Amino acid sequence: MQESASNTPEKEVKVIISHRKAVLRRLYKNPHVVVGATIMLIFILMAILAPILAPYDPFEQVPARRLLPPGSEHFMGTDNLGRDILSRLIFGARVTLLLSFSATFVGGALGTLLGLVSGYYGGPFDSIIMRVIDVFLAFPGILLALFLVTMLGTSAMNILIAIAFFAVPTFARITRGSVMSAKKLEFIDASRAVGATDSRIMFVHILPNIMTPLIVQATLLIATNILVIAALSFIGVGVQPPTPEWGSMIEGGREFVGRADHIMFFPGLFILCVVVGINILGDGLRDALGPKQTK
Amino acid sequence: MLVFIIRRILQTIPVLIGVTFVVFIMLHLMPGDPAVVIGGEAASPETLAQIREDLGLNDSVPVQYFRFLSGALRGDLGMSMRNRDRAVVDEIFDARFAITVQLAVVSTAFSVLLGLVIGIVSATRKYSIADTGLMLFALLGLSMPNFWLGILMMNFFAVTLRILPTSGWGTWQQMIMPVVMLGVTGTAVIARMTRASLLDVLNQDYIRTAYSKGLAERKVIFKHALRNALIPVITVVGLQFGGLLAGAILTETVFAINGLGRLIVQSIANRDFPMAQGAILVVATLFVLVNMIVDITYKIVNRRIDLN
Numbered sequence: 001m002q003e004s005a006s007n008t009p010e011k012e013v014k015v016i017i018s019h020r021k022a023v024l025r026r027l028y029k030n031p032h033v034v035v036g037a038t039i040m041l042i043f044i045l046m047a048i049l050a051p052i053l054a055p056y057d058p059f060e061q062v063p064a065r066r067l068l069p070p071g072s073e074h075f076m077g078t079d080n081l082g083r084d085i086l087s088r089l090i091f092g093a094r095v096t097l098l099l100s101f102s103a104t105f106v107g108g109a110l111g112t113l114l115g116l117v118s119g120y121y122g123g124p125f126d127s128i129i130m131r132v133i134d135v136f137l138a139f140p141g142i143l144l145a146l147f148l149v150t151m152l153g154t155s156a157m158n159i160l161i162a163i164a165f166f167a168v169p170t171f172a173r174i175t176r177g178s179v180m181s182a183k184k185l186e187f188i189d190a191s192r193a194v195g196a197t198d199s200r201i202m203f204v205h206i207l208p209n210i211m212t213p214l215i216v217q218a219t220l221l222i223a224t225n226i227l228v229i230a231a232l233s234f235i236g237v238g239v240q241p242p243t244p245e246w247g248s249m250i251e252g253g254r255e256f257v258g259r260a261d262h263i264m265f266f267p268g269l270f271i272l273c274v275v276v277g278i279n280i281l282g283d284g285l286r287d288a289l290g291p292k293q294t295k
Numbered sequence: 296m297l298v299f300i301i302r303r304i305l306q307t308i309p310v311l312i313g314v315t316f317v318v319f320i321m322l323h324l325m326p327g328d329p330a331v332v333i334g335g336e337a338a339s340p341e342t343l344a345q346i347r348e349d350l351g352l353n354d355s356v357p358v359q360y361f362r363f364l365s366g367a368l369r370g371d372l373g374m375s376m377r378n379r380d381r382a383v384v385d386e387i388f389d390a391r392f393a394i395t396v397q398l399a400v401v402s403t404a405f406s407v408l409l410g411l412v413i414g415i416v417s418a419t420r421k422y423s424i425a426d427t428g429l430m431l432f433a434l435l436g437l438s439m440p441n442f443w444l445g446i447l448m449m450n451f452f453a454v455t456l457r458i459l460p461t462s463g464w465g466t467w468q469q470m471i472m473p474v475v476m477l478g479v480t481g482t483a484v485i486a487r488m489t490r491a492s493l494l495d496v497l498n499q500d501y502i503r504t505a506y507s508k509g510l511a512e513r514k515v516i517f518k519h520a521l522r523n524a525l526i527p528v529i530t531v532v533g534l535q536f537g538g539l540l541a542g543a544i545l546t547e548t549v550f551a552i553n554g555l556g557r558l559i560v561q562s563i564a565n566r567d568f569p570m571a572q573g574a575i576l577v578v579a580t581l582f583v584l585v586n587m588i589v590d591i592t593y594k595i596v597n598r599r600i601d602l603n
Contacts, residue, residue, distance in 0.1 A: 135313030138583045140541035143559070143575065147321055150563045223438065230440050231545055235560055250443055257450045268443030275438035 023289065032284025039277025047093040056084035058091040058244045067260045077262040079252065085263065088244035089270050095245045096274075099160055100225035107164035108218050111171025112207075118172065119179030120202050130176070133169040141166060142228055149237045159238055163225050174217055178210035185209075212289045219282040223275045230271055246271050300591055307587050312364075314579045319363050322572045323356065332566045333376050363572075372573035377565055383573035387555065392577065394464050395554035398546065399539040402474045406481030407532055413482070414489025414528075419516060421494065429486065436483030441542065445476035445549040462551035469550075477546045481535040488531045493524040526597045533589025537582040 027033045046053060055075070062082035070077040076085040118129040136144065148162035182188070183206060191205055230247030232238030239245035241252065246267040253263030330346040331338070338346075347353055351362060366372060372383040413433065417426040449472060453461040463469045496502065497520055505515045544556035551557075555574050562570035 131309060131313065134310045135317055138310055138314050138579045138586075139317070139575075140537045140578070140582050142544060143541045143578065146544065146559070146563070147575065151321055151324055227438075227440055231442060234440075234442050235544065235548055236564075247440070250440070250446070254446055257446060258454045261450060264443070264446060268440055268447070271440045271443070272435070272438055275440075276434060279434060279438050 026288045027285075030284045030288040032280050033288055034284075036277050036279070036281025036284055039273065040281060043093055043274045043277070044097060046090055047097045050090045050094055054084075054087035054090045056087040058083065058088040059242055060084075067256065067263075069260070070262055076266045077260070079249075079263050080256060080260070085249075085266055088249060089246065089266060092244040092246045092249065092267070092270070093274075095156075095239055095243060096226055096229055096271075099156065099163070099229050099239075100222050103160050103163035103225050104167060104218055104221045106160065107167025108171050108214070108221065110164070111168040112175045112214060114168065115172040115175025115177075116179055116202050116207065119176035120183060120198070120206070122180075126176075129172065133172050136166070136169045137173075139166075141224075142231055145228060145232060146235070146237060149232060154237055154240055156239065159229065159232065162232075163228055167221055167225075170221070171214065171217065174213055175210065178213060179206055182206050182209050215289065216282055216286045219278060219285055223278040223282065226271060226275055226278070296594070299594055303587060303590055303594075307583055310583055311580060314583065315364050315367055315576060316360065318572055318576045318579065319360050320356075322568050323359070329376060329566075329568055332568075333379070367576065372576070373569040375562075375570050376567045377562075377570070383569050386558070386570065387573055387577055391553060391555050391558050391574075394552060395540065395543050395547070395556060395578075396581075398464070398470075398473060398477060398543055398552065398554060399536060401470060402478040402539050403481065403532065403536050405474050405478040406485055406535060409478075410482045410485025411489055411528075413486035414493060415516070415521070417486070417490045418493035418497065419512075426490075430490070433483040433486045436479045437487070439479065441476050441479055442545045442549050444479060445472065445546065448472045448475065449549070464550070464552040464554070473546050473550045473552060476549065477539055477542050480542070481532075481539065484531055484535060485528060488528050489524065492527050493520060496520045496524040526593070529593050529596060530589060533586055533593075536585050536589075540578050540582055 060083060062078070065074070065078050065082040067080055068074050068078040068082075074084050074086070076089070078084055079088070114129055114133075118126045139147070144166045145159075145162040148165060149158055152158035152161065179202075183201075188201060188205060191201055196205070229238060229245070230250070233245050233247030234251045236251065239248055241248055249267040250264045253260070253265075253267070256263050328343075329350060329352065330343045333350075334342050334346050351359060354362070363373075370384055372387075375381040375383055375386060413429045417429045420426050449461055452459040452472065459471055460466070460469050464473065493516075497516075502515060502520055505519050506512075510519075540556075543554055544560060546552065547554045547557040548560060555578055559571055559574045559578070562568075562574065
């Protein structure tokens, strides 16, 4: 008896490790995950290594080299101010990725926290939170962000706040739903019986068990956020020039369409590639992590 | 069923009140003094004080909110600040509302039709070249900045080929590019959803039974499988419609269409607070109502869901 009791924790650890290994193996073996993660990694490396990779200074204006078409010196041509488009796109990856990742993290964490507390305790607190979330879900996507940025002013920090803000309701909803079914499981009763506190049950026992849908949602949200950041810049309330940002580069190239299409073409292509990569990764994670995570 | 419908309608009321509150408070917090917008930078302090008095800006915030709410309920959203003879409600409903709703409805129809066709073809020819190609197409549609697509189309069809007009709304030629631009994301989402949902259903026993009793494939898919596969698609269609209302902001900007979306962008840029407030309120209300209708439809179509 005694022996088996002292063996149990060790066994548990082993089980957890091999579970982790199994998950990792499923991720490696899923072609979507591999392809998507590779594309995303390329863009992340591009953002980190921007000063090394960029052939020119992204801000340097050379009047003599205005509106050059793609060629050997300027691989993707130059814009109306004679700036090298490729260099601006490479530096633009920093702005877009930093904003979309951090907004997803902030909004996702806040929404998860709200959903966790709301779903765990239930009662009047839950009702109030859910009604407030219903109200915010009534503002379709970009409208809320547009509204907030206009109100707060167009700084990178405010754009982050605005985009993070509209992630909160979605995450709160998903988390709440999962928490409500997870808290009925037997092991939760068991840990309560041995005297675990509410916060321990929430963060140590429930949260790890409901991570899968949240990870998938976060991945897809990064993709959405990249598109929203570009859209906000495109209507002029996002990242302001001269900061190289893909959406505002498209806006800047709009008036030269027909004469110098490359100015707006390449930024859109970059957005398309990175978002395709992230969406493939999201699809793969959904298949690999959940037995059935159909939305 | 009736209980569900009534309850769902009643649930909408507090949400709508919440929406009016959020819209009110957000514009209330916006930087910039409305009195200065109307009176101009050069206005004397007395004039500004008079304007503030006229607009009721000296009242407490709750009083201003209830004035706004009771006005909204009576169909009065105040006057534009840029053109003080123009009522916000008139500007919204005289022309702009209809245009945006048309744009959203036609785009939804386009997305649903094309999305269903793509989804059905893909699911019935699972892992074929057609399936791979169509799903790649859907992935691109989902990942594309649609305003970029809009400008590319405009450049190709209107500037280079000169077969479609560059901007505006009204004739069917003018509708093609905006509808494609606005509908592309929805098409992709619906196509993927239809495929996944149909594949789920096709794996079920009753479909095998239908095949084994000798029914033609066409009949199995259209009479048996699709009916159940479409249930989750309905929800997506509802969500898409709401997304389209927001997406209209970009589409209307690219194609210079004078709808609600462009009105929101322009009035925010002009600091015309009542106008922006009114337009946003109308869009959000419409979104809430559409979601309500979708939920009810979903319930009617899918009676298997228990009432709770």
